[in-house]
Amino acid sequence: MNQPTAGTVAASTAATASYQLFDAEVLKLRANWAQCAIAPGCAWQRCSENAQSDSAPFDVRDKGADLRGKAKPGFVKPDVSRAAHEKITSDLAALLDLPIPPVTLFRLPDPVPADPRTKAPGDPFICVSAWAFPSCDEWRIHAAVITEQEKASTIVPLSAVWVFDSWISAEDRNYSKHILASPTGNPPLKIACVDYAFSLSRSWQAGTPAKGAAAWQMPFEVAKRDAATVTAMAARIEGLENEAIERIVRRIGPEWLPSARGELIVKGLLQRRGEIRKIVGVP
Amino acid sequence: MTPSRPIPNQVAERFLGSHILLRCDLRHTSAVTIHLGVLAELVTAEWHLFGIAARVSLEKSEIDVLPAVWRERLARPFDYFMPAFERAWKTAKAGECIDLLVSEYGGSLLIQPPSVLPVPPLPERVREADRVGSLNLRGSVLTSIDREANNFLIEPPAVTLHGPAHIYGQTGARSSAGPPMAIGA
Numbered sequence: 001m002n003q004p005t006a007g008t009v010a011a012s013t014a015a016t017a018s019y020q021l022f023d024a025e026v027l028k029l030r031a032n033w034a035q036c037a038i039a040p041g042c043a044w045q046r047c048s049e050n051a052q053s054d055s056a057p058f059d060v061r062d063k064g065a066d067l068r069g070k071a072k073p074g075f076v077k078p079d080v081s082r083a084a085h086e087k088i089t090s091d092l093a094a095l096l097d098l099p100i101p102p103v104t105l106f107r108l109p110d111p112v113p114a115d116p117r118t119k120a121p122g123d124p125f126i127c128v129s130a131w132a133f134p135s136c137d138e139w140r141i142h143a144a145v146i147t148e149q150e151k152a153s154t155i156v157p158l159s160a161v162w163v164f165d166s167w168i169s170a171e172d173r174n175y176s177k178h179i180l181a182s183p184t185g186n187p188p189l190k191i192a193c194v195d196y197a198f199s200l201s202r203s204w205q206a207g208t209p210a211k212g213a214a215a216w217q218m219p220f221e222v223a224k225r226d227a228a229t230v231t232a233m234a235a236r237i238e239g240l241e242n243e244a245i246e247r248i249v250r251r252i253g254p255e256w257l258p259s260a261r262g263e264l265i266v267k268g269l270l271q272r273r274g275e276i277r278k279i280v281g282v283p
Numbered sequence: 284m285t286p287s288r289p290i291p292n293q294v295a296e297r298f299l300g301s302h303i304l305l306r307c308d309l310r311h312t313s314a315v316t317i318h319l320g321v322l323a324e325l326v327t328a329e330w331h332l333f334g335i336a337a338r339v340s341l342e343k344s345e346i347d348v349l350p351a352v353w354r355e356r357l358a359r360p361f362d363y364f365m366p367a368f369e370r371a372w373k374t375a376k377a378g379e380c381i382d383l384l385v386s387e388y389g390g391s392l393l394i395q396p397p398s399v400l401p402v403p404p405l406p407e408r409v410r411e412a413d414r415v416g417s418l419n420l421r422g423s424v425l426t427s428i429d430r431e432a433n434n435f436l437i438e439p440p441a442v443t444l445h446g447p448a449h450i451y452g453q454t455g456a457r458s459s460a461g462p463p464m465a466i467g468a
Contacts, residue, residue, distance in 0.1 A: 025310070026310075048395055048396055049395070049396040049397065049398055050396055051382075051385050051386065051389065051396040052379075052382040052385065052386075052396070053386060057389075058396065059393075061312045062312070063312050066311045066312050066313050067310065067311065067312065068306075068309060068310055068311065068312055070389075116398075116399050117399065130310070131309040131310045133309070133310075134307075134308040134309060134310060134314075134350065135306075135307070135308070135309060135350035135352065135353070135390075135391040136309065136390050136391060137388070137389075137390035137391050137392055138387065138389070138390060140387070141387065141388065141390070141392065142352060145352060145356075180390060182352070183352050184351065184352065
């Protein structure tokens with residue numbers, strides 16, 4: 001696997017570069033989960049209360065598979081198809097080899113408890129995001145120990161993610177919170193980008209203005225993105241086939257994604273794929 | 284003595300508890316989880332209390348299995364968490380101190396989303412808005428933290444704080460506006 005470091009991905013190699021540093025175990029999981037909407041054989045069980053945030057995420061475990069994951073939504077919130085957005089984002093990212101962890105959809109067995117604080121009914125139709133590394137936390141938790149060299153090593157992968165975020169109109173990005181980091185003191189820094197509920201059909205609802213590029217809010221002072229990576233990722237997105245994009249969206253059941261929202265997503269992805277160079281400002 | 288005031292109906296008493304855990308390998312259920320401490324938060328009509336019980340130190344065998352990035356910082360868990368505890372006390376609304384920390388610590392170092400617990404039996408006098416009442420209430424909450432540490436955790440079940448722990452709490456009288464008014468630790 002290529003391991004990009006700052007400044008080492010020249011234009012000639014950017015087209016084939018890998019932008020993630022997942023180990024073989026996670027890459028195998030990603031390969032399996034990206035083949036389908038609902039990974040077969042999973043038996044996820046809730047193992048925490050809901051956190052108090054928009055998606056009310058909670059921890060899950062599959063003892064048989066010896067896996068942990070983070071699930072959402074914690075209760076019924078039909079305004080946004082959070083679980084579907086996370087799944088679609090992860091599957092598209094897998095095609096592009098970006099540092100976004102594997103996600104699968106899952107139906108929790110009955111009965112699903114109500115949220116203990118809001119009393120809102122529980123939602124059995126969830127997604128589960130795998131952990132990308134044995135140890136990782138939000139960037140801000142480790143901000144004081146991440147070295148300058150480690151920070152610099154993230155410019156290339158985060159430049160690639162920025163193009164992707166622009167394509168899917170990811171909003172509400174807060175990189176100190178939405179980047180999980182696993183620092184060791186030695187670059188390249190292992191990172192995973194998470195929390196894509198506010199993207200896709202939420203951003204493309206009727207009546208909302210056309211979206212431009214995503215915000216570039218790095219968790220440290222970096223003035224410029226890596227230009228070669230931006231160009232290469234735009235080309236990689238342009239190269240995705242209609243059939244692959246449509247399959248990823250349309251295989252999701254209506255319990256997670258109403259069909260009208262699914263078609264809105266397909267339309268938006270195909271349209272913005274054709275405009276990606278203009279959106280991110282590359283020739 | 285100040286007469287007792289009834290708790291207004293619109294103010295619900297609430298008692299929340301949460302555990303502080305370090306998951307040595309996030310991905311696997313079979314991996315070692317180290318129990319670092321407990322948080323509890325009580326809101327009554329008159330009072331807001333926030334308490335922590337966290338281990339003073341870890342044993343060498345535990346430090347050896349910590350992810351390298353945590354070894355130095357978590358060698359003394361209570362000392363590590365105190366700044367975050369005080370920040371949450373100063374900035375969060377009554378009843379949301381634990382939630383603030385949950386929003387920050389959700390990876391290897393985990394502060395669990397709080398469980399809603401039965402409000403502990405409180406002495407009648409703590410309903411009086413005076414210093415003695417507050418101190419008694421804090422004693423009740425900290426005792427409850429100690430007692431509940433083994434009772435409300437979803438996962439892992441039945442863990443106890445291994446080794447000596449420091450217990451510390453903040454107590455503030457609630458007012459209609461602004462943050463709680465701390466009256467001593």
